[in-house]
Amino acid sequence: MRKNFSEVKFIGIILAVLYAISFLSYLQTANVPGLQEKSIVPTILFGVLFLGSIATALYKEWGRILLIVGNILVGGYLIGLYSQSSDFVPISYIYMSLIIVLFFTQSKTRIHFISPKKQKWQSVLIIDDEEMLIKTIRPTLIQQGYSVLTAQTGEEGITIAKRQKPDLILLDVILPGIKGREVCRRLKENELTRDIPVVFLTAKGTDDDIRAEMEVGGTSHLTKPVASRALISTVENILSKKTETPKQWKSVLVVDDDETLQKTVRAILLDNGYAVLTASTGESGIEIAKKQKPNLVLLDVILPKMKGREVCRNLKEDEETKNIPVIFLTAKDSADDKKAELEAGAITHLTKPVNAKELLATIEQTLKINT
Numbered sequence: 001m002r003k004n005f006s007e008v009k010f011i012g013i014i015l016a017v018l019y020a021i022s023f024l025s026y027l028q029t030a031n032v033p034g035l036q037e038k039s040i041v042p043t044i045l046f047g048v049l050f051l052g053s054i055a056t057a058l059y060k061e062w063g064r065i066l067l068i069v070g071n072i073l074v075g076g077y078l079i080g081l082y083s084q085s086s087d088f089v090p091i092s093y094i095y096m097s098l099i100i101v102l103f104f105t106q107s108k109t110r111i112h113f114i115s116p117k118k119q120k121w122q123s124v125l126i127i128d129d130e131e132m133l134i135k136t137i138r139p140t141l142i143q144q145g146y147s148v149l150t151a152q153t154g155e156e157g158i159t160i161a162k163r164q165k166p167d168l169i170l171l172d173v174i175l176p177g178i179k180g181r182e183v184c185r186r187l188k189e190n191e192l193t194r195d196i197p198v199v200f201l202t203a204k205g206t207d208d209d210i211r212a213e214m215e216v217g218g219t220s221h222l223t224k225p226v227a228s229r230a231l232i233s234t235v236e237n238i239l240s241k242k243t244e245t246p247k248q249w250k251s252v253l254v255v256d257d258d259e260t261l262q263k264t265v266r267a268i269l270l271d272n273g274y275a276v277l278t279a280s281t282g283e284s285g286i287e288i289a290k291k292q293k294p295n296l297v298l299l300d301v302i303l304p305k306m307k308g309r310e311v312c313r314n315l316k317e318d319e320e321t322k323n324i325p326v327i328f329l330t331a332k333d334s335a336d337d338k339k340a341e342l343e344a345g346a347i348t349h350l351t352k353p354v355n356a357k358e359l360l361a362t363i364e365q366t367l368k369i370n371t
Contacts, residue, residue, distance in 0.1 A: 016053035020046075124168050125161055129172065133172075133226070144235075157169070201222055202223060210279075214288070250295045252363065254279070256303075268356050277292055293320070297327070299326050300328075309340060325366050330349050337349075
């Protein structure tokens with residue numbers, strides 16, 4: 001993953017320095033009629049521009065507005081001031097004019113700051129009525145080189161999705177008016193938006209919730225409060241699939257009632273390009289496997305109610321799921337346990353606590369053999 005670096009912050013800081021230097025240079029100017037008498041005007045205008053620069057560096061939308069308005073006012077002021085003078089237009093005004101161009105053509109200037117993978121400037125639409133969440137997620141995405149669109153209602157989100165055709169949608173489950181799942185269903189029924197991947201934002205992460213989201217066409221989900229690392233990993237992994245062939249798209253279903261292990265394994269898999277489904281019971285694991293057809297199942301041996309080996313036998317007896325490879329996750333490593341797991345239909349097993357390198361190597365080898 002590339003370093004966290006933002007051209008917006010870079011330009012904002014440089015601008016603040018340039019405007020400060022430019023203002024100081026104006027204070028030294030004495031040969032322009034009326035400048036000294038009207039020094040209060042450039043003082044105010046440069047203050048506005050300086051404040052706008054700092055705000056822009058901090059990802060404040062109003063900072064750009066101040067920059068644009070301030071540049072227009074300063075430009076008008078300087079043109080009037082210098083129209084009666086034979087002096088050339090000062091270099092500080094050139095700075096200001098150049099910055100307007102920079103901010104209106106960011107897609108062109110981004111190639112100097114962002115890796116080639118991001119030069120296409122992929123767009124993400126956030127549909128959420130929670131303003132604080134948008135303010136948190138938006139700068140994170142911008143900092144990673146994404147263009148961000150926002151909507152606070154389902155109706156508005158659908159309209160923007162049809163017009164702008166974003167590369168990905170982050171969709172809140174609970175919205176005023178049309179709820180998130182209905183929004184997703186409508187997007188998937190429309191030819192203009194059906195291929196846009198949808199990631200649900202939810203305060204709940206139960207098996208029933210995940211299942212309901214997948215049924216309406218959701219690609220993945222993130223639990224609130226959204227962690228920056230999980231957000232970026234999920235967005236990057238989903239969008240990277242657009243440039244891959246279908247054979248390269250791999251999904252893994254993790255069936256385990258240990259929430260800590262589930263989160264650990266999920267993070268490892270997301271960071272390495274896998275789509276991840278999760279279930280906390282054997283029954284929900286079987287249901288998700290039938291509906292979503294994952295490429296591989298990671299299955300805990302000890303589960304509430306239906307145990308792991310019984311789940312595996314069920315999967316292997318069903319025509320829809322019998323070819324999905326199963327890897328057991330177990331705290332035991334005896335010969336009898338291994339034999340019982342293989343008899344149930346598993347390919348192999350991993351011993352808890354799961355080692356990241358061993359996990360990835362085992363999954364890769366299993367998928368290579370079974371696809």
